[in-house]
Amino acid sequence: MDKKEVLGKFQRLGKVLMTPVLILPIAGILVGLGSAFTNAALIKAVPWLGSIVPSMFFSLCKVAGNVVMNNIPALFAICVAYGFAKxxxxxAALCGFIGYMTMNTVMGTFLTVLGTIDPKNLATGQSSILGIVTLDTGVIxxxxxxxxxxxxxNRWYKIELPPVLSIFNGTRFIPAATIVFCSLCGIVMSFIFPPIQSVLSALSDFILGSGALGSFVYGAAERLLLPFGLHHFVYLPFMFTSLGGTATIDGNLVTGAANIYSAIVSSPSADFDIDISRFVMNGKVIFAMFGLTGAALAFYHTALPQNKKKVAALMIAAVIPCFFTGITEPLEYSFLFVAPILFVVHALMAGLAYALAFLLNFNVAGSTAFGGPFLSLIFNGIMGASKGSNWQVILILGPIYFAAYYFLFKFLIIHRNLRTPGREVEEQEPDSAEVSPTGDIAEMIPRIIEAVGGPDNIDSADACFTRLRLVLEDPSLIQEDEVFTKKLGANGVIxxxxxIQIVYxxxxxxxxxxxxxxxGME
Structure with a gap:
């Protein structure tokens, strides 16, 4: 497998990993809601919240959300198996869960017999996972x-066995093979994972000790890798492995910044820790809610007079998901392809937001795992003030970032004559025989298929938040970018x-x- 194939696999993995991550918002909201309204300080101020009905309701919200938050590795196993199955x-998805349980059961039993694990006195890196005492391998x-x-x-789902074993032909062979291979995997992991845990712990100590500079690099790199579809690999390891820290919350050992932050939110006594908060995207609250909103206003004010109404509608539609849920891609893609310099500036400003959040001890998570910036600011920030959220920082940094983005973007747009939304050069109207970019999707699809080389050239078709992702036999058959942006309604092409990834x-x-x-694909 050459370098290009490896990169392609990583890009596909990034897309697959988004599936379990997208499950996290509702879980984060439930945990935040439940924890906020069962908080002792709030109950003291509003006594009726401590009565049986609201107390039970919000407690159930919290435990329901933690069902997802506490089992992310199992979801990763299922989704990766599903996503890469041909x-x-x-x-494949069913066997992903069977394999995960098998690995943990065999590994836990093997190490318990050897005396490495004492079920009654679990050491660092050991945990009870879905009722199984084993090594905590996290999302790895x-x-x-x-x-x-x-x-x-993919190797054996079409297997044909001898007649005496024909009952296990095809996909019925996969669960049996999964149990065998994942049992072996559990034994191998029993020997190799403890040293890996030590390395991760050492690396975690290094990252956690890097301070504001580390936070800047974390935030800037996460944005800069967005166009390549590789930004997931910046934050996921910190959010769900010991790279993001290991802490004991209410007597329970918790690993990964997202899990630790969630445990702090759920705890009646634990306070926020900036070394954890910086890895759950505290800086995103600043630039997603305020910075990019300022950029949107700059796009509106620099648009040509005849285009302002159109740009206003576009910016409002893009700002709403950005401000409330932290989904920044619709707004970012409106200028990424036409003015890359603005995206570089945006990435650097994002990194600076993380550094400032670290220095000012701003402990409000901005990740979608906690409902996005707006809901997190309410449930984890304002309602978590007693835990040291320091949410008031946003009252200062928010307006500053709004103004900084607005004036900086406006200056660059005007002085470099950037073709941002509403400043495009007039183009000829498409031929009447062409399908309008706003036409029916069903009518558009055959034209897209033709533009990427025909049906025989397409191996797979998937999508992330904003991009149609196509894996092709021969990428050289793809037509010019203008075909997609001018005739097929795309916002951009990667x-x-x-x-190819087509932005829709x-x-x-x-x-x-x-x-x-x-x-005719599955």
Whole structure:
């Protein structure tokens, strides 16, 4: 496998990992809601919240949300197996869960017999996972099992066995093979993972000790890698492995910044820790709610007079998900392709936001795992003031960032004559025979298929938040970018190794579904 193929695999993995991450917002909201309204200080101020009905309701919200938050590795195993399976994906997903449970059961039993694990006195790096006492491999274990199951599945899901074993032909062979291979994986992990835990702990200490500079690099790199679809690899390891820290909260050992932050929110006594908060995107609260809103206003004020109404509608639609949920891509993609310099400036400003949040001890999570910036500011910031959220920092940094983005973007747009929204050069109207970019998706799909080389050139069609992701046999058959942006309604095009990513905003998933149906894909 050459370098381009490896990059393509990583890009696909980034897309697959978004599936479990997208489950986290509702779980984060439930945990935040439940924890906020069962907080002792709030109950003292509003006594009726301590009565049986509201107390039970909000307690159930919290435990329901923690079902997801506490089992992210299992979800990763399922989603990776599903995402990389070529066909019969339901079987692969089921085997992802079976494999994850098998690995943990075998590893835990093996180490307990050897005396490495004492179920009554668990050491650092050991945990009870879905009732199984074992090593806590975090999402690394989930990713490993998911990849192993995908390999098993793709290799043998069409297997033909001798007549005496024919009952196990095809996909019925996969669960048996999964149990065997994941049992071996559990034994191997029993020997190699403890040293890995030590390395991660040492690296975690280094990262946690890097202070404001580390926070700047963390925030800037996460944004700069967005166009390549690799930004997930900046924050996911910190959020869900010991790179993001290890802490004991209310007597329970918790690993990963997202898990620790959630445990702090749920705890009646634990206070926020900036060394944890910086890895759950505290800086995003600043630039997503205020910075990019200022940028949107700059785009409106620098648009040509005849285009202002159109730009206003576009910016309002893009700012709403950015401000409330932290989904910044619709707004970022409005200028990423036409003015890359603005995106670089934005990435640097994002890194600065993380550094300032660290220096000012701003402990409000901005990740979608906690409902996004707006809800997190309410439930984890304002309602978590007693835990040291220091949410008041946003009252100062928010307006500063709004103004900084507005004036800096406006200056660069005017002085460099950037073709940001509303400043485009007049273009000829498309031929009447062409399909309008705003036309029906079903009518658009055949034209997109033709533009990427025809149905035989498409291996797979998927989507993330805003991009239709196509894996192609021969990327050289792709037509010019202008075909997609001028005739097929795309906001932009990203050519990647082995395929293309076409930006269609919030309708990207609809394009992917329609394309799979048109091509007869699963």
């Amino acid at each position: 066909s019969e994906k339901a079987t 274990g989930g990713l490993l099992v998911g990849a192993l199951v995908a390999w098993i599945h 050519r990647v190794s082995g395929g 905003g919030n309708k990207a998933s609809l394009y992917a579904t329609q394309m799979r149906e048109t091509l």
